[in-house]
Amino acid sequence: MKRILNISIAVLIGLFLVSSLVFAADKTSLGTAIRSLENPYHADWAAGGDMFAATVGCPHVIQTCEGSSEKQFNDIKALVAKTGANVVFCVDPNESPNCVPIAKALEEAGVYFVTFWNKPDDLKVWDYPHWVSHITFDxxxxxxxxxxxxxxxxxxxxxxxxxxxxxxxxxxxxxxxxxxxxxxxxxxxxxxxxxxxxxxxxxxxxxxxxxxxxxxxxxxxxxxxxxxxxxxxxxxxxxxxxxxxxxxxxxxxxxxxxxxxxxxxxxxxxxxPDPKWQGGIGLSIALAAKEGKINVASLPKEKRQFYAKMVNINADNIDEIIKAYLEGTPEYDWTDYWGRWLRGIE
Missing domain, CATH: 3.40.50.2300 (Response regulator)
Known part of the structure; x- marks a missing residue:
């Protein structure tokens, strides 16, 4: 009887562990691909990604290319393979030409992604069904x-x-x-x-x-x-x-x-440009597309590639900026996908 009880307990533990692994596997990974955490700007970007990840309970993987376009591309492909394509990305392409192979690889894998800053002018986001948005600043x-x-x-x-x-x-x-x-x-x-x-x-x-x-x-x-x-x-x-x-x-x-x-x-x-907002909103938009909360095919072109708002800072408003961004942390609504939309990019 004791032997049967021990076997039953072992089976239950095994089932629990398998269920836990399946649950973990079901969680979409959030991939952030940036240049370097030594740059305070990108460090804040990564922190914003962490902030969003905490609200949805998804694992957040931060990849730094240290200025190497080849490393960035290979790291992105490696995470896609590791997660079985159960991942979304927010990417700051190391250089504009690097955007092309990244877009092709993620599109082929069926992975939703958002990019910031670098993109060749003749490369159009709407030509890639899984490339949700490209966001930049004027x-x-x-x-x-x-x-x-x-x-x-x-x-x-x-x-x-x-x-x-x-x-x-x-x-x-x-x-x-x-x-x-x-x-x-x-x-x-x-x-x-x-x-x-x-x-x-x-x-x-x-x-x-x-x-x-x-x-x-x-x-x-x-x-x-x-x-x-x-x-x-x-x-x-x-x-x-x-x-x-x-x-x-x-x-x-x-x-x-x-x-x-x-x-x-x-x-x-x-x-x-508020890099914490960038790091969080890019992942939020990509994940929303994967989960069907954003219908990418129905998005107007001006939401697929657009300029976002920045805050101009000088001696006249520095005190209020320090109070808002350094002495406090702005509250972000990660579901307000287009709240900082300024204008579309043709």
Whole structure:
């Protein structure tokens, strides 16, 4: 009798374990594919993904490519294989051309996904039934805004010299922000760009490039950077040269260090796309499509690829921004899929 009881208990335990494994297998994995957690912007992006994952009880897998398009592609395919395609993705393609093989691979696997930032202009989301949306931000307006705010901080406003640090040259965001800087320079003929270098979104590289440019041009009035991470590298170079505060930097992303630098008077402006929102909403949209809550085929084209709203930040509103985003955490409605929709991309 005791032997039968032990066998029965063992069977029940086995059934419980099998049921648990089946339940775990039924949970859709959430894949986040980004560049690097060393970049505060992408660290916040991953945190936003964690926030969303916690609300739906799904496992969240964060993949970092460290600047390698090949690694990003292979990591995405590996997670698809590991999960048996029971996964959705939110992807920041390392470079625009990388978007093509990623889209083809995920479409072939029947995996729903959302991308941000990088996409070739001639690649259309609606040609891929499982590519729910591509979301980006108006880089031209952002690049022009931060430049215009930077020019205002010169000893003689809108008259002086700048040096500039570009992002990765094949990135759509870098191209658009550079165009915005060009428009600002055209609108302010009293400002001269005396040197520029590519910093590839990297802080250490930006520090090196700006340090070299400052040797050749120690009399600059401002440093324009295509993102905040490089702006912080530029600020370190300015501090080393004893110019911090006298010569301000600007950037895009709204990372904490940049917000603190604006409050301290060492930076002029940034634009906040809110990476926590990006990390969560991308996964939310993709999962909603997989679960049938979003009918992708019926979505209008302006919801398939679109610009989202950013927050422009300067010395005038920095206190309220710090209070909202650093001293507190905004509440996100992950079911408000199009709440920050600005306009469609043709």
């Amino acid at each position: 880089g031209v307006s952002a690049g022009q805004y931060i430049a215009t705010e930077l020019f205002k901080t010169f000893k003689t406003p809108n008259k002086g010299k700048i040096i500039a640090v570009q992002g990765m040259l094949a990135n759509a965001a870098a191209i658009e922000r550079w165009e915005g800087l060009s428009l600002a320079l055209k609108a302010n003929p009293g400002v001269e760009m005396v040197a520029y270098e590519a910093g590839d979104w990297d802080r250490a590289k930006a520090f090196e490039k700006v340090s070299s440019m400052l040797v050749a041009h120690p009399d600059v009035d401002g440093v324009w950077a295509a993102n905040d991470n490089m702006a912080m590298g530029a600020l370190e170079a300015l501090r080393a040269a004893g110019l911090a505060g006298k010569v301000k930097v600007c950037g895009v992303d709204g990372i904490e260090e940049m917000l603190r630098a604006i409050a301290k008077g060492e930076a002029s402006a940034t634009c906040l």
